[in-house]
Amino acid sequence: MSYSLNEIEAMCKCASRGAGLPWGLCEEAAKGTRWLASFGFPGPDLLVSLLELNDRLPAVDLSPVALQGIWRAPAGRLSPLIAGAAMSDCAIKMELGNIITMLEVDYPLLVVPFASGAALRLGQPVAVEWEGTRMVTNGKELCVQGNSEAILSSHAKRVECSAPAQMLSQSKPIHRAVVGDACWARLGVFAQRTFAPATEASRLRGAGAGLTDND
Amino acid sequence: MIMSVCETDAIQLRSPDKVMKLSRLGSIHQSRLSFMRILLRRMQNENWRFDRPVFEMDECGVGHAVYCAHGPDRTYSLVAFSHDLPAEKRSDRVIADAWDATFTLFDGIPTSEDIERLSRNVPLQEAGRICETELSLSRANRSARLWEHIVTALAKGEQPDLQKIEAVGYLMRTTAVYGSGKFGAADREMIADRLEFQSPFQVEMLSVFLTRAFVRDLVEYMARMKGGEKAVKLDPAIARSMGIGNSTGLGMAPFLLNHPVLFNNWIAAREQAAARVRALPQASEQEIELFRELLARSILLTASWTTDHQIQSEKTDGLKRDLVSLQQQAENISDASDHPWNQLNTWAEKELSLEGQECLTSLMLEPYGALVDDLANTMAADNTPTFRIAGAMTLQDLREVLERVYGWALEIDWSDQQNKAKAWYVSEEKLEPRLGERFEEPIEEYEQPLAPGRDAAALYHALGHWPEDKNIAQFLLRHPEYRHIVRRAQIVNQAPYAEIRDNTIASDVLPIDMLRCKLAFFGAVQFDPRSDRWVRINMYANAPYPEELALQSDDFWVYPALRKGN
Secondary structure (H helix, E strand, C coil), X not given: CEECHHXXXXXXHHHHHHXXXXXXXXXXXXXXXXXXXXXXXXHHHHHHHHHHHCCCCCHHHHCCCCCCCCECCXXXXXXXXXXXXXXXXXXXXXXXXXXXXXXXXXXXXXXXXXXXXXXXXXXXXXEEXXXXXXXXXXXXXXEEECCHHHHCCCEEEEXXXXXXXXXXXXXXXXXXXXXXXXXXXXXXXXXXXXXXXXXXXXXXXCXXXXXXXXX | CXXXXXXXXXXXXXXXXXXXXXXXXXXXXXXXXXHHHHHHHHHHHCCCEEEEEEEEECCCCCEEEEEEEECCCCEEEEEEEECCCCHHXXXXXXXXXXXXXXXXXXXXXXXXXXXXXXXXXHHHHHHCCCCCCEEEEEEEEECHHHHHHHHHHHHCCCCCCHHHXXXXXXXXXXXXXXXXXXXXXXXXXXHCCCHHHCCCCHHHHHHHHHHHHHHHHHHHHHHHHHHHHHCCCCCHHHHHHCEEEEEECCCHHHHHHHCHHHHHHHHHHHHHHHHHHHCCCCCCHHHHHHHHHHHHHHHXXXXXXXXXXXXXXXXXXXXXHHHHHHHHHHCCCCCCCCCHHHHHHHHHHHHCCHHHHHHHHHHCCHHHHHHHXXXXXXXXXXXXXXXXXXXXXXXXXXXXXXXXXXXXHHCXXXXXXXXXXXXXXXXXXXXXXXXXXXXXXXXXXXXCCCCHHHHHHHHHHHHCCCCCCCEHHHHHHHCHHHHHHHHHHHHHHHCCCCCXXXXXXXXXXXXXXXXXXXXXXXXXXXXXXXXXCEEEEEECCCXXXXXXXXXXXXXXXXXXXXXXXX
């Protein structure tokens, strides 16, 4: 079905929270997924697969051990959301010519939206590369090189982020995206966990409407 | 874009610590920079044309109608569906599932296929689906008190009882107006570059403006069905006095917290406007005269404001007294006064309640459209530039930001249950936002991040043992749970009016303060709280109807006209 980008963002934020991510990361997962969807990528599918994989696991297990050297996770697999957010936080490192290298990253395409944030901060395009794929963004537009299998792969052994990068072609975002019903339902399972069960007491007290709301 | 906040040197902007208190935000009044007034001003200046190409109703008033607004470049159409709602189903709660009337604002002129598609979806509201040609989705219920009375009176060839009308103020009240991307509608980003949507909430305000015309037409139609030849139309002056009601629950409160940059831009525009006026060294006799006239008309407006809510009732009484004192004080200013508006403000800060002070802030902008109206273009926001965290900021700098912006929160004892008694959550029932008792209900695990004061204090505490030269990127790698509040702190560091500087989860928090603030920016009047978290208001009361807009010579419709003798 066709969704507005705001719907996608709202659903992804809720679903990420339902999977146990801290609010700040939920916000970024949601913005990132929206960003990918606006370029026609199945961001919601990748996100929900990641949420299922890492459901309620401690964020720290999937985070880079340190920001120096090559990034790896204590538990072996890096979350693209946590590593991506850290890359955006450290954007300034890339400005100095350093390449940020991440090892064993799940759903690497989910790192790319963070490169857009980094690019906006640096004012120059940032490249993200893994296994024959190269994505370059200046924050507003995206240049894609690679076959779709590699782009959508569920895991990459090595992901490299660098700046400044050259944009050879540019695709612009669109304001609409199609998300499959099955994917939406999978996201909905996570989102549902964030809603308090309905009770009569909550219905009366919580919204403060009192017994009569009519006149 | 964050609005710049330091253009006026002569008179300082009011400090965020003063402005962003809930009690003051909950006392704000509509102004020239309210979204309804911005919209009507534009449509008036640009000579928008209006028509009603479709009005197909059966004898029970069930059917649909289309109202078009033609601007210089584009046409927008309100598609209205009118239903036969059994009285027992009429509810203002978001958990209702049927309404007297349902609406969408269509981008362009709908074809019959569009209307057929919309007729299968718009009446279902949240349970239906709209698409990118639709810009809003809304619904309204009749005021049971007034609707029957007016239909019956008009059907008999009589005009309705004015006292009954004044007691309510509207014929229908909207219970939700959804915009930007909701339920499949177009995202704001799709239309944000159109001049007519440069200011916030213009889609929603246009939809309500056209809804008001539809409601008047429908009540006249029903009277004709009932009374036939005998029926008369509603006296234009009575019609004009009536607005569209709105019944608003908690959903609006999180909005202000979830859109910090946007909120900053609203408040900053109003503060900037006030600072420009206060900085004027002199006022002309005409400007002062206009101010006095609108003050007198404000007194009339305030007189029409009734509520049974004890706190608001006391506030309104205070405001009524304040406006009379202000009237006396305003006699002392003349074209010879030095900085007359600043003088009046300084006096008001000492002598008037918050309601009175904020009413003056709005009123003194009125004579100065040429000086302040451009600020309407600074009130929207693009969040992209402020969303990313600046990870290179040192923890020492972050501490300083927290002390400056959240100093009030660092002084609160967060271990005291009273200071965190409430929790904001979302119910699975139609995702209604609610506020519960943290220590009495099983809701904490569902808590939404709407307590920035508490979170900032926790962050400040967590930073305590970190070396000051470490940076945010390093800290967040270990503490992703603070990512949300670090982002907020960095936003408020750049946008000083972005944060409500008060405790939003205290046992005595009044969510209606947040609702009032947002609704005042819409341009609402007659705030009538039904509880601490639920408020009714009136929109577009006294406004011209679409066909009257071109005849309007000024922009002061919100203030009722002075009767002979006042």
